[in-house]
Amino acid sequence: MAAAWRRRPVPGKKLKITLTRSIIGLSPKQEATVKALGLRRMHQSVAHDDTATIRGMIAAVPHVLQVRHEAE
Numbered sequence: 001m002a003a004a005w006r007r008r009p010v011p012g013k014k015l016k017i018t019l020t021r022s023i024i025g026l027s028p029k030q031e032a033t034v035k036a037l038g039l040r041r042m043h044q045s046v047a048h049d050d051t052a053t054i055r056g057m058i059a060a061v062p063h064v065l066q067v068r069h070e071a072e
Helices: 030-038 052-060
Strands: 016-020 045-049 065-070
Touching: 016 052, 030 052
Parallel strands: none
Antiparallel strands: 016 045, 016 065
């Protein structure tokens, strides 16, 4: 029952995340966050489900990312 309060991801809600600036000069923790999102090169884009975990990762490095809602 402990997990019953957690928000379930809404199917069909996706975010398109693009790396717009270089990761050179970021702290190692920020660099690891960008890589954990699946971004390796500038202007590379990935699609992720719109979850609290992904939103938290985006909030850690908003100055190097561009985020758009993606319709499925």
